[in-house]
Amino acid sequence: MKWLAVCSMLAAACGGGTAVSQTSSGVANPNYAPQAGQERASRVASGAGIPASKDAQERIVYAREGSIWSMHADGTEQNEITVRASEAPDEAPALGPNGSFAFASARDGASKIYVANLEEGVTRSITDGADGGDREPAWSPDGKRVAFVRGDPHDQRHIYVVEIARGGTMSLVMGDDDHPELVGAPTWSPDGQHIVFAADRRGGQGTLLWLVGSDGDGLKRLTAPRQGAWFIHDRRPAWAPDGSVVAFASNRHVTSGDHAADFDIYSVRPDGSDVVQLTEDPGVADDPSFSPDGKRIFFSSTRDVKNDYEVEIYVMPAAGGDQRRMTRDERPQNSAPSAGRTTSK
Numbered sequence: 001m002k003w004l005a006v007c008s009m010l011a012a013a014c015g016g017g018t019a020v021s022q023t024s025s026g027v028a029n030p031n032y033a034p035q036a037g038q039e040r041a042s043r044v045a046s047g048a049g050i051p052a053s054k055d056a057q058e059r060i061v062y063a064r065e066g067s068i069w070s071m072h073a074d075g076t077e078q079n080e081i082t083v084r085a086s087e088a089p090d091e092a093p094a095l096g097p098n099g100s101f102a103f104a105s106a107r108d109g110a111s112k113i114y115v116a117n118l119e120e121g122v123t124r125s126i127t128d129g130a131d132g133g134d135r136e137p138a139w140s141p142d143g144k145r146v147a148f149v150r151g152d153p154h155d156q157r158h159i160y161v162v163e164i165a166r167g168g169t170m171s172l173v174m175g176d177d178d179h180p181e182l183v184g185a186p187t188w189s190p191d192g193q194h195i196v197f198a199a200d201r202r203g204g205q206g207t208l209l210w211l212v213g214s215d216g217d218g219l220k221r222l223t224a225p226r227q228g229a230w231f232i233h234d235r236r237p238a239w240a241p242d243g244s245v246v247a248f249a250s251n252r253h254v255t256s257g258d259h260a261a262d263f264d265i266y267s268v269r270p271d272g273s274d275v276v277q278l279t280e281d282p283g284v285a286d287d288p289s290f291s292p293d294g295k296r297i298f299f300s301s302t303r304d305v306k307n308d309y310e311v312e313i314y315v316m317p318a319a320g321g322d323q324r325r326m327t328r329d330e331r332p333q334n335s336a337p338s339a340g341r342t343t344s345k
Helices: none
Strands: 003-005 060-065 067-072 091-095 098-105 112-117 134-139 147-153 157-163 168-173 184-188 193-199 206-215 234-239 246-250 264-268 285-290 296-301 312-317 334-341
Touching: 060 091, 091 134, 091 312, 098 134, 112 134, 112 147, 134 184, 147 184, 168 193, 193 234, 206 234, 246 285, 264 285, 296 334, 312 334
Parallel strands: 091 334, 184 234, 234 285, 285 334
Antiparallel strands: 003 168, 060 067, 060 334, 091 098, 098 112, 134 147, 147 157, 157 168, 184 193, 193 206, 234 246, 246 264, 285 296, 296 312
8 A cells, every 4th residue: 555645734252152263363254144133142141240440541531512522431520622613523532642632623624633632632643635535543552653534536435644744645445336435544553553443345234343464454344244234334433452352332133224323333353253242222322442451441322312213332341241321411412422541531
């Protein structure tokens, strides 16, 4: 893959159950297909308590009414850290190494990827928002690169990577999708060797998770389609810190397109086996993110809302079980949690 100069730069485990078809490389087996009933194995009734965080440096960033906010791992000290521009919300925050976070915003016109520090609050762009704009950033484990989704004039969406220090972008996967608006949400493997993202790749089998090497090679389907279920959408993947599973949001439990908006949190092993449903949310569960120790999953839910477009953030054990609400607003619009560690207490 070719590194391209950025034209206008403004400053920068849950794995229970029986593993099936585990590959020696630990990455997706494109020929794997779950057997009947395997996907519905659920841990939601396990009764597992939520592990307490003992890390004073753990933080969560999230989107709230067009701004980026932060809070402690127990939900305390909720603070606004960016101020949205008029008609240009800050979206899709991603907490990276040493308290840095990235987010997408059209505050300067085109949608770009920005980075800032939780303590300093100084914001700078690291992409130029070329063509169709840039969205959904994801930090590499070493903090040197950010993967993101880039649009184009033909309404396709592609997976790109920007190298922060060198100031250039690499096209990782060029989009070829029937529903490009559903392409996105890249997430890195803990070793930095692979990226998982959502796409349909014109397969006519719904939006699934795909895996590709961080150099752009070896594109493979991760989650298997269900025959005739074109309405299935796997989205918003998040890789566990120990590499054992990828959590994601999906409606693969629904039986028809009439219920396609009903999403829950699932997990899958990196070889495509052992798909497990972790929530049975009475609303919509979305946006999973692992805690730095991998013991908890933060996610968004509409279960307790009273009006349209209301959403709150919850936490549960990584294997499913007890769930606790973390945010509580009169008109809640809290979504897209991203957990990580800072360098200060």
